[in-house]
Amino acid sequence: MCKHVLNAQVAIRAPCCKKWYDCAECHQELEDHPLLKSIEMIFACKKCKKVFRKDITDYDESDEYCPHCDNHYVIKAVTQESKEIQKFENLVKEVKQ
Secondary structure (H helix, E strand, O other), X not given: OOOOOOOOOXXXXXXXXXXXXXXXXXXXXXXXXXXXXXXXXXXXXXXXXXXEEEEHHHOOHHXXXXXXXXXEOOOOOOOHHHHHHHHHHHHHHHHHO
């Protein structure tokens, strides 16, 4: 489970070491080499557990969904920081009421 992106919908296979990570920060923390960039990305959907490839040079809106189960995996990331900001904003709203 990723501690950086709390709602990660896919795992990404790092092209440099062929290991699976939920985000680039996880790779950076656990490996002793930089993340190699590639035009082809390999994903594993966390909903259906199937693997698929995407060519980043030919990527459009329809590519934001798993081709096997239609899970929308390109979504706004929820991070620990964004959760804390949301809690604070909710507290401010309550105080103002």
